[in-house]
Amino acid sequence: MTNEESAAALTDWQPRSTQASTPVAELPLSGLRVLELASVLAGPQVGQFLAELGAEVLKIEAPAGDVTRTWRTPAETAATTVSVYFSCANWGKQSRVLDLTTPAGRAEVHRLAVTTDIVLASYKPGDAEKLGVDYATLSALNPRLLYGHITGYGATARRAGYDAVLQAETGFMHLNAAGPGQEPQKMPVALIDLLTAHQLKEGLLTALYQRERTGRGALVQVSLWDSALASLANQATAALVTGHDPEPLGSGHPSIVPYGTVYQAADGVRLLLAVGTDHQFQHLCAVLSRPEWPQDARLHTNAARVAHRAELEELLRQRIAEVPGAELLGELQQRMVPAGAVRTVGEALAQAAAQPMLLPPSPEFPYAGLRTVAFRSSTWPVAERLPPPPMLNSAAPEVDQ
Numbered sequence: 042m043t044n045e046e047s048a049a050a051l052t053d054w055q056p057r058s059t060q061a062s063t064p065v066a067e068l069p070l071s072g073l074r075v076l077e078l079a080s081v082l083a084g085p086q087v088g089q090f091l092a093e094l095g096a097e098v099l100k101i102e103a104p105a106g107d108v109t110r111t112w113r114t115p116a117e118t119a120a121t122t123v124s125v126y127f128s129c130a131n132w133g134k135q136s137r138v139l140d141l142t143t144p145a146g147r148a149e150v151h152r153l154a155v156t157t158d159i160v161l162a163s164y165k166p167g168d169a170e171k172l173g174v175d176y177a178t179l180s181a182l183n184p185r186l187l188y189g190h191i192t193g194y195g196a197t198a199r200r201a202g203y204d205a206v207l208q209a210e211t212g213f214m215h216l217n218a219a220g221p222g223q224e225p226q227k228m229p230v231a232l233i234d235l236l237t238a239h240q241l242k243e244g245l246l247t248a249l250y251q252r253e254r255t256g257r258g259a260l261v262q263v264s265l266w267d268s269a270l271a272s273l274a275n276q277a278t279a280a281l282v283t284g285h286d287p288e289p290l291g292s293g294h295p296s297i298v299p300y301g302t303v304y305q306a307a308d309g310v311r312l313l314l315a316v317g318t319d320h321q322f323q324h325l326c327a328v329l330s331r332p333e334w335p336q337d338a339r340l341h342t343n344a345a346r347v348a349h350r351a352e353l354e355e356l357l358r359q360r361i362a363e364v365p366g367a368e369l370l371g372e373l374q375q376r377m378v379p380a381g382a383v384r385t386v387g388e389a390l391a392q393a394a395a396q397p398m399l400l401p402p403s404p405e406f407p408y409a410g411l412r413t414v415a416f417r418s419s420t421w422p423v424a425e426r427l428p429p430p431p432m433l434n435s436a437a438p439e440v441d442q
Contacts, residue, residue, distance in 0.1 A: 133250055321379065
């Protein structure tokens with residue numbers, strides 16, 4: 042690539058919109074350039090995460106756009122190309138349409154890759170190679186390139202990865218049933234996609250640290266399958282250690298009681314207890330005016346409570362139904378007993394504590410967004426604003442290359 046071509050590539054990475062009130066230079070990933078070839082949720086979530094930390098993210102879309110632009114709820118207009126689903130993972134980016142099945146589209150990605158730090162891709166094994174946008178091809182143009190590649194089932198399996206299918210295949214739907222013999226239930230969000238996004242973030246940040254020491258780029262591969270299995274945590278080790286396949290318990294916990302079961306109080310408040318210690322259980326019983334319960338041999342220890350789960354949960358169901366839920370939650374909070382009201386999504390987002398996690402609306406997109414960065418640091422600020430989810434091809438050059 043000539044100096045003139047390299048300079049031209051720089052112009053494709055337009056500066057952040059003036060609505061981004063936090064100076065980008067103050068953010069930790071300022072100056073990092075990201076080329077997003079990924080679509081749907083896992084890869085775009087990583088792209089928004091990097092944008093929130095100051096990176097410049099250029100989203101490359103096929104002529105029809107990211108398919109999530111068309112995944113509209115009944116409440117959305119048929120004309121919108123920034124759907125609710127699309128907007129959950131695409132704040133802070135610019136959009137550029139390129140047809141990678143054409144020589145011109147591939148050449149443009151190659152040109153952009155020269156000045157890119159991170160490429161995000163989500164192709165079935167072999168597809169990136171067919172399009173000429175695989176790691177080997179792009180890293181030959183830019184040896185410092187970090188290439189994050191998401192697949193469904195690993196680098197050799199040609200199966201497409203879909204979150205709901207992975208939830209079924211890796212045990213999540215089975216465990217999420219209301220109880221043994223009950224219908225398996227999918228999680229209400231694309232949980233495996235989100236877990237995969239977290240794995241890719243960790244891999245890329247590790248590779249970025251390594252690049253600082255070696256100067257070399259890296260291929261970082263993650264699959265939905267591996268990410269799901271890695272997240273089974275204690276449920277997986279229960280099967281591995283005991284040899285018994287964990288049974289679904291609804292929202293209950295296999296080794297702690299009371300933990301996760303929902304109760305309804307006299308005023309209609311639904312609440313959940315997460316009592317992890319014997320001391321907390323004693324406080325719970327005191328608040329419920331049942332100080333004799335912890336003296337019962339069936340309830341004295343957590344192990345005993347697990348063994349007598351059904352009996353204790355029935356006692357709690359009857360007693361909690363007799364008391365006001367709001368007052369009960371207040372008393373439990375005072376005594377540091379973990380408990381909370383069951384809220385809707387809208388109720389949760391309306392809480393004062395939720396406001397720092399919201400991205401403010403703008404004239405171009407008059408709706409709040411949700412941040413993907415939940416951590417805070419003493420050495421850098423939080424991006425106050427981000428450009429809203431982009432319209433399709435918002436970063437198209439004035440003159441086609």
